[in-house]
Structures are given as structure tokens and as C-alpha cells.
Amino acid sequence: MEGMTTSDAHAEPRLPTVAVKAGRPEVQPDQPLNEPLVMASTYVAGGAVEYGRYGNPTWAAFETALGALEGGRAVSFASGMAAISTILDLVAPGETVVAARHCYQGALVQLASLEQRGLIKVVLVDIDDTDQVLAALNDDVALLWIESPTNPALEVADLPVLCAAAREAGVTSVVDNTFATPVVQRPLDLGADVVVHSATKYLAGHSDAVIGAVVTRRDDIWRAVDEKRRTMGALPGTLEAWLALRGLRTLHLRVERAQSNAQELVRRVARHRAVDRVRYPGFGGIVALEIAGGAGAADMVSGSTRLWVHATSLGGVESSLERRRRWTSEPLTIPEGLVRLSVGIEDVPARRAGRLASRRAGDRCSGVGTPLDSAMRARRHPRGSTPGRDALGDLSGRGGERRLLAGSGGCRCEPSRPSPRPARPGRSPRRRAVFAQRRIGAGRGARDQADQHLVQRKPHGSAPPRGRRSATCRHRRSDLTSS
Numbered sequence: 001m002e003g004m005t006t007s008d009a010h011a012e013p014r015l016p017t018v019a020v021k022a023g024r025p026e027v028q029p030d031q032p033l034n035e036p037l038v039m040a041s042t043y044v045a046g047g048a049v050e051y052g053r054y055g056n057p058t059w060a061a062f063e064t065a066l067g068a069l070e071g072g073r074a075v076s077f078a079s080g081m082a083a084i085s086t087i088l089d090l091v092a093p094g095e096t097v098v099a100a101r102h103c104y105q106g107a108l109v110q111l112a113s114l115e116q117r118g119l120i121k122v123v124l125v126d127i128d129d130t131d132q133v134l135a136a137l138n139d140d141v142a143l144l145w146i147e148s149p150t151n152p153a154l155e156v157a158d159l160p161v162l163c164a165a166a167r168e169a170g171v172t173s174v175v176d177n178t179f180a181t182p183v184v185q186r187p188l189d190l191g192a193d194v195v196v197h198s199a200t201k202y203l204a205g206h207s208d209a210v211i212g213a214v215v216t217r218r219d220d221i222w223r224a225v226d227e228k229r230r231t232m233g234a235l236p237g238t239l240e241a242w243l244a245l246r247g248l249r250t251l252h253l254r255v256e257r258a259q260s261n262a263q264e265l266v267r268r269v270a271r272h273r274a275v276d277r278v279r280y281p282g283f284g285g286i287v288a289l290e291i292a293g294g295a296g297a298a299d300m301v302s303g304s305t306r307l308w309v310h311a312t313s314l315g316g317v318e319s320s321l322e323r324r325r326r327w328t329s330e331p332l333t334i335p336e337g338l339v340r341l342s343v344g345i346e347d348v349p350a351r352r353a354g355r356l357a358s359r360r361a362g363d364r365c366s367g368v369g370t371p372l373d374s375a376m377r378a379r380r381h382p383r384g385s386t387p388g389r390d391a392l393g394d395l396s397g398r399g400g401e402r403r404l405l406a407g408s409g410g411c412r413c414e415p416s417r418p419s420p421r422p423a424r425p426g427r428s429p430r431r432r433a434v435f436a437q438r439r440i441g442a443g444r445g446a447r448d449q450a451d452q453h454l455v456q457r458k459p460h461g462s463a464p465p466r467g468r469r470s471a472t473c474r475h476r477r478s479d480l481t482s483s
């Protein structure tokens, strides 16, 4: 190819090519391009698989592709929680697990359950406080459980430092890479021993399959995990593995688009008066907003959208949102008014167009036509007394303009009310910490790529204190867990 050097020709394929090519059948006449959906409980004796609990060609294709993306060998599971539980089951009785205080609540529930049964000890740490994590890595520790960014606090861990320290201390490090995906960070390259995924989210990416995976370069761990799957039987569904594999083919495109939408959203809501604090690590498609007015206002926001779906889970092509503390198992250190946004891949009309449309409609609210306007109404009208439904429009705008972030005709601001100034984060002296990850897919840690972890807080806002400052995680066990 013109302009291609010899070294380019032999370079490792880059992530988009891996996503498209890995885990396909051999290229031969009349072979399908895609691995077929193989439905089988039983195989003819004498081969490598023998029985449906021991293996399946469709799972294997998904595992090959995911392994190539993360740079290790994958074992797929019935769900992200099945993958997590399998890894935790490798911890010997009496050993200690150091875990992120704000990691996914299902993992926290599982850790608490194992501890209550006297099987393990759990030490919760603020994963973005590197010194605190390092200090916790004593001789009793077997496992360091990292999630980065965390769900839903969006804290970012210093993966290279933590994984190196864990290795030095003989501690196995595990990174839940569900939020970042290998498009943004590859923890195995950064020193982690194990990656876990809720492939239900970005990897499968279409909100239609529940599936999980473990990826590692360590043969001992791979064998132990594969053995656990055979004996405990937390198998992925064949259809789910097929769907997840199909999802992987477009992972990079979806993540890039969700990320650019999220970055634009953060720019637009940065100084919205209904928001006390914006949490965004600068990369990925998940944003958390701490809504002024707490639970009632946040419920109002999540319950009043049209284009945005009020739903748990994340990482699908569609934009969705929910107030996390509606789940009783969410740690109490997560603010009541925190709404987690999973930004989808819909279109984002130019802000100017949205504002013009807004003016044309005689609407004085020229800011972002987001559900945040609902929160403002909720503040003016306490819960239960809020007039009207659907409050002030959606990220879609209204009047047939199915637009994301349009900030247009959907606003029902009282005409007399002064317009909120549109966010101009770059010009505001109040703007505290803003960083933009310039590119994605770099080999370095996501945290390294950032100038600074973007956690914006209004200086005079009413945001509750950050979770990490709370002395203990008063995590409640409950049957109610979410995703």
C-alpha cells in the first residue's frame, strides 16, 4: 500500500481491526464469515469439548475476540456477576480482599456476603487515593479489587502504580473494565493480573444480552476460572455469546461516539444551575450529575425524559439514566441526588441550532434543554406538588424534534424567568477541574492520559461531601441490586 513502510506492514493490527477480524471462522470457500450459533448440549465423544457445560464454539469465538481486544485469554460467563463471583471464589478462607469502596454494588454485596459468612476479610478503600490503597496492601491481602472508573462515583484509579505495587506484594490485582472497555484502557498492559467485564454493557452494547467474562494472561488463573465454570456451571447462553461477539465488531465506533456525546453533554451542563456537581473522568460514555435538590429533584429528572430512557444498566446504543440511590444496596456514600447517565450514540445537534430553534419558539430558556430543567421545577415545586408532567423537555427537545441535547423547543420555562446563561466552561473563572482526554485507545492508563480527573463542583453548590471523605462505607445488604 502506498506510503506504508515495512514496519507498518508487520505492525500488530490495531484495535478496530482486531474488533472486526478476531474470532471468525477460517476464510475458506463456503465458510460463513461469522461463527454460527451452535446450539448443542452434547458432542460426539472423543473430541475436545464432549459436553455443553465444558465448551461451545460460539462462546469460544467470543472469547477469542475479547481475549485479543484485552490482550489475554478470556473465559465467558452467564453474567458480569458470575465472572466476579468466580474470581472471588478463588480467594482462600481467611484471606483479605482490598476493594474499591464504590465499585459496582453487586460486587460489594457479594464481598459483604462472603465476609459475613466468615470466609474472607474485606477492606474498602478509596480507589482514587493511591496512598490509601498502597497502605492497605499488607501480608494478609490476597486480592486487590479495582474498578476504574467506579460505578457510579466515576473515580479513576492509578492502574500502573496500584498493579505494580500489588505484584510486588504478591497480591493478585483484578480490574473491572466494564466502564472503560479495552477501547479506552487495557489493564493487562498496565500490569493487572485479571480483567472482568459485564459484557452486558458496552461489549454487547445493545441492551439485549446478559453475559460476563474474565480475561487474564496467567495460565494458573485461566485454568482455575475455566474449571470453576465447568463445575459451578455459570455458563453464558449461546445466543448471548453470539450477540456479544456481534456487538464487539462495532465496539470502538460505539465507544468513540458515546464518548464524544458525553464530552459535549458535560460541556453543556457544566454550569447548569440545577447541577451541584458533574462527575466525568474525561473519557467514556458515563456521566454522573449530582442534582441540586437531592432525591426528589433527581427522581424528577429521571422520570421526565422522553428520548432518554429511565432504566438501570448502561453501555447500550441508547441514552439512559437513573438515580442510583433508588437501589437500597447502593452505598450510602453515593449522594441521594446522583443521577448516572449512560450517554448513547444518538445525534447531537449543534448547540446554536438548538438555541435558534428555542428562540423561534419564543422560549427564553436557551440553555441546555435537558431533564435538568425538570429538576429546577422540582425545586420550585416540592415533590408531589409539581404541576404538569414531563416538565421542561428532554434531551430530545420537543415538538417532533427528536434531538439529543438540543436545548430547543422543549422548554416550558416561564417566559418571565431570566434565561440561564449557557455553559461556557472554558471562560469561567469558577471552573475548577476540567480535563479532556485527547484521544482514546492509547496504551497508557486512562488516568495517565488525563490532565486531571474531571470532577466539577460548584464552589457554592450544595453538594454533599464526597464519598471518599466518609469514614466508613455503611453498605447495606439487600436483595435489591441493580446494574
Ligand SMILES: Cc1ncc(COP(=O)(O)O)c(C=O)c1O
Residues within 6 Å of the ligand: 079, 080, 081, 082, 104, 106, 147, 151, 176, 178, 179, 197, 198, 199, 200, 201, 210, 211, 212, 313, 482, 483
Ligand atoms: C461495573 C460493573 N461490573 C459488573 C456488573 C455486573 O454485571 P451483570 O449485570 O452483567 O451481572 C455491572 C452491572 O451493572 C457493572 O456496572
